[in-house]
Amino acid sequence: MPLLSQLSSALDTELRAALDFKLPPPDDYARMLYYHLGWIDEGQPILVAGKRTRPTLTLLCAAASGGDWRNALPFAACVELIHNFSLVHDDIQDDSPLRRGRSTVWKLWGAPQAINAGDALFNYAHLALNRARQRNLESSIVLDAFQLIHDACYQLTLGQHYDMSFEKRGEVTVEEYLKMIEGKTASLIATSTELGALAANALSSVRACYREFGRHLGLAFQIRDDILGIWGDATLTGKSAATDIISRKKSLPVLYGLQRSEKLCSLYRPEANGGGSVTDIVAELEKCGARAYAEEKEKHHADLAISCLDSAKPKGEAGEHLHEITRQLLGRTN
Numbered sequence: 001m002p003l004l005s006q007l008s009s010a011l012d013t014e015l016r017a018a019l020d021f022k023l024p025p026p027d028d029y030a031r032m033l034y035y036h037l038g039w040i041d042e043g044q045p046i047l048v049a050g051k052r053t054r055p056t057l058t059l060l061c062a063a064a065s066g067g068d069w070r071n072a073l074p075f076a077a078c079v080e081l082i083h084n085f086s087l088v089h090d091d092i093q094d095d096s097p098l099r100r101g102r103s104t105v106w107k108l109w110g111a112p113q114a115i116n117a118g119d120a121l122f123n124y125a126h127l128a129l130n131r132a133r134q135r136n137l138e139s140s141i142v143l144d145a146f147q148l149i150h151d152a153c154y155q156l157t158l159g160q161h162y163d164m165s166f167e168k169r170g171e172v173t174v175e176e177y178l179k180m181i182e183g184k185t186a187s188l189i190a191t192s193t194e195l196g197a198l199a200a201n202a203l204s205s206v207r208a209c210y211r212e213f214g215r216h217l218g219l220a221f222q223i224r225d226d227i228l229g230i231w232g233d234a235t236l237t238g239k240s241a242a243t244d245i246i247s248r249k250k251s252l253p254v255l256y257g258l259q260r261s262e263k264l265c266s267l268y269r270p271e272a273n274g275g276g277s278v279t280d281i282v283a284e285l286e287k288c289g290a291r292a293y294a295e296e297k298e299k300h301h302a303d304l305a306i307s308c309l310d311s312a313k314p315k316g317e318a319g320e321h322l323h324e325i326t327r328q329l330l331g332r333t334n
Contacts, residue, residue: 003317007059007069011052014073015080018128028109032117033124036088036105044102053329054192055080060322061193061210064314067200074132075145075195081125082149083188086156088118093164125149137199144198152191159183166250174255178219181252186218193217197312209312216305220330223298226251230282231291233333242278252297257290264288302330 001009015021021039025031034040055076062072090096091104092111098104106114129149132142162180166172193214197207229244229251244251248268257264264284267276276284285291305326314322 003063004056004321007056008052010070010073011055011059011076011080014077014128014131018074018077018081018131019124028113029117029120032105032109032113033120035108036084036099036117036121038100041102042108052080053325054083054189057189057214057322057325058192058196058199060318060325061196061314062199063196063318064312064316064322065197065200065202065206065210066315067196067202068136069196069199069318071132071135071137072196072199074129074135075199076192077131078125078129078145078149079188079192079195081121081128082153082156085118085121085125086160086188088114088121090160092118093160122153132199138201141198141201145195148191148195148198152187155183155187159185159187171258172250172255174252174259177250177252177255181219181222182215185222186215189218189221190214206312209308213305213308213312216301216308217326217329220298220301220305223252223294223301224330224332226253227291227294227298228333230254230285245278245281248275253285253290253294256293257285257288260290261288298330302326305330 015037016039019030019033019037021034022030023040025034025040031040031042035042035044058076058079059069059072062075063069087099088105091099092106092114096104097107104114105117109117126146126149129142129145132145133139159180159182162176163184166177166180190211191214194207194211197210202210226244229249230253244254248270254264254268258268261284264281266274267281267284269275271277306323309322309326313319
């Protein structure tokens, strides 16, 4: 079986074991969690588990560091569950009715139960991490993993705080935005890659290289999302390119443009207050160099991610996959 298929299968088994998966679901509590993780469909049209990029990076970094990727499975499961707890809460906070092409948990069960489901996934993430004690890992490695996860959760929630506060603020700087995505997006990806190296008991210098690889990858990943949110092909992204503009989202290209164009400031007011059309806003973003700026920032972090990965000297087939996944993420169109 190809390596990536092995990782995917083993990860799913580990996740199901961590949640004590049973069919039929024993109660509505389990049903909500199973549904969000893509294990049951609840009559919804699409059953997709998600890309699971973060845990895949954890397992690949473990193997590329010379370790047994199986020892990193509890770390990978933990990362995936932390990511999913944040998605459940994010959907409520953003009032998003859809996730991965089907109804969100709060849309089916209501916000109060969805909040509790997100809390449950957060708790299961720590129980999943605790399963590392069953692996051939030193106690100090497991303790370090708990510390990394706790730090990542702090950064993730801090980033989410900034993101929500930006919605109510008239002015947000590019620098503030970059600080926000450092916490909300990059921190967990950086933790994912470092956890892999930690599971392999890699040298601290190698762990640092993998962490910086993940951090820059996360920053480039989010900036690419911002670009696609305005200039993406809806047939590939599955989302109208007008959505971010209509909702007046404060993404990186927009914030750059607002700092440089009084006309854009006027256009970006809500349409009910005399703001401009999507076509006019996108044209002004192009004119003031916002797209070029965002693409330059993406390339900057992409180059640094690749440089840090090279410095880690990843080994074997796993190392090749890390380079390939990096190229796919940074050049993606969806």
